[in-house]
Amino acid sequence: MRRKQIEMRESIIRQMTILARETGAVNLAQGFSDEDAAPEIKALAMEAIRGECHQYTDVRGAPYLRQALAEKLRKHNAIEADPDKHIVVTCGATEGMMIAFETLLEAGDTVLTFAPMYENYVLQSVATRIHVKSIELDEHAEPGKPAFTFTRETLEAAYVEGTQAILFSNPWNPIGKVFTREELQTIVDFAVTHDLFIFADETYEYLVGPGREHVSVGSLPGAKDRTVTIISMGKTYSITGWRVAYLVAPEEFAAKLNVMHDFHTVTAPHPFQIAAANATRLPESFYQRMRDEYWARKEILCAALEHAGFTWYEPGGAYFLWCRYDRLSDLEDVTFGKKLLLEGGVAGVPGSVFYERGRPRYAIRFTFSKSRKTLEAAAERLRNLNWAAGSR
Numbered sequence: 001m002r003r004k005q006i007e008m009r010e011s012i013i014r015q016m017t018i019l020a021r022e023t024g025a026v027n028l029a030q031g032f033s034d035e036d037a038a039p040e041i042k043a044l045a046m047e048a049i050r051g052e053c054h055q056y057t058d059v060r061g062a063p064y065l066r067q068a069l070a071e072k073l074r075k076h077n078a079i080e081a082d083p084d085k086h087i088v089v090t091c092g093a094t095e096g097m098m099i100a101f102e103t104l105l106e107a108g109d110t111v112l113t114f115a116p117m118y119e120n121y122v123l124q125s126v127a128t129r130i131h132v133k134s135i136e137l138d139e140h141a142e143p144g145k146p147a148f149t150f151t152r153e154t155l156e157a158a159y160v161e162g163t164q165a166i167l168f169s170n171p172w173n174p175i176g177k178v179f180t181r182e183e184l185q186t187i188v189d190f191a192v193t194h195d196l197f198i199f200a201d202e203t204y205e206y207l208v209g210p211g212r213e214h215v216s217v218g219s220l221p222g223a224k225d226r227t228v229t230i231i232s233m234g235k236t237y238s239i240t241g242w243r244v245a246y247l248v249a250p251e252e253f254a255a256k257l258n259v260m261h262d263f264h265t266v267t268a269p270h271p272f273q274i275a276a277a278n279a280t281r282l283p284e285s286f287y288q289r290m291r292d293e294y295w296a297r298k299e300i301l302c303a304a305l306e307h308a309g310f311t312w313y314e315p316g317g318a319y320f321l322w323c324r325y326d327r328l329s330d331l332e333d334v335t336f337g338k339k340l341l342l343e344g345g346v347a348g349v350p351g352s353v354f355y356e357r358g359r360p361r362y363a364i365r366f367t368f369s370k371s372r373k374t375l376e377a378a379a380e381r382l383r384n385l386n387w388a389a390g391s392r
């Protein structure tokens, strides 16, 4: 019997969630809401379930959903997509990412991505035997220079032979950066020069802070023929359990992605696809309310973090705070994260989770995707932290 020698491990984010549950810590680790979906979203699901949509639908996704997505992509993302040629509905962005790797890349290929990065990029690359090479951006802002910025030179310096794609999330989990149009164009120009795929994970597309604009890289000049946009509907509508997401890709690639998707899951749940289609037609006020609410919650957490002595990168989008704790402790992040969970009663995600293994790190990520009640409970515990520098 052959045992596959592959370094696969369970996500540390999920492990922190389990430890938080076992110890009664407030869980600010995993990025999803602990409140139920909004009543209008649940009503859409109930309406769909009453209808006739309980069998397999098209592998590419229910035609009704693909039509709604094409309209949404035109209006919201400035992307022209033919519902029959360019869209594949998947079981979450997680499946979308997996089939993009499996279908479009070969074992041994290199994918460039910015670090810190969403944990799954490394985990899924291990599973598909693809090499993720991270471009570590500097989180210490130099005077007059914002943190986590890059130039064409940064990208060129990272390029190695065998590179086939550049992958990133925008808004960027775990730091909450929203890429500017200019930065995205730099990525496109770089990808064109080296003939790379662009894998753009736009799961947090609607979650942008006041005055911020989300630009889809796939809408920019030069991007269309090489971009696979991966969008989960889970975070926007607080329906991570529905498992509805989609890929937007050039026709030739979408056809192949669809075949791989058929091997994995055949279709995402049909009734939830119908409900999700109707969700795309909710009025702008729904999205505005959601954004306002998350940003109000962010303030609850920031006030407590400030009181406790943390500093953080000011996010433009998503619902995470990338925090430093130098003023509280000089422990490396995994030990600090466990100490905070066990003694302080608050769970975050140690920053090293968002890098390839190796060096110790000194950052922790908290999410403000939780209810006000949860955030207030976390805030109270953070305010009571009595870790003056010295009690390390």
Ligand SMILES: Cc1ncc(COP(=O)(O)O)c(C=O)c1O
Pocket: 031, 091, 092, 093, 094, 095, 118, 169, 173, 201, 203, 232, 233, 234, 240, 243, 244, 245
């Ligand atoms: C950047 C990013 N992409 C994808 C996902 C997973 O999306 P899904 O639940 O649709 O698989 C997450 C979940 O946290 C995420 O943060």
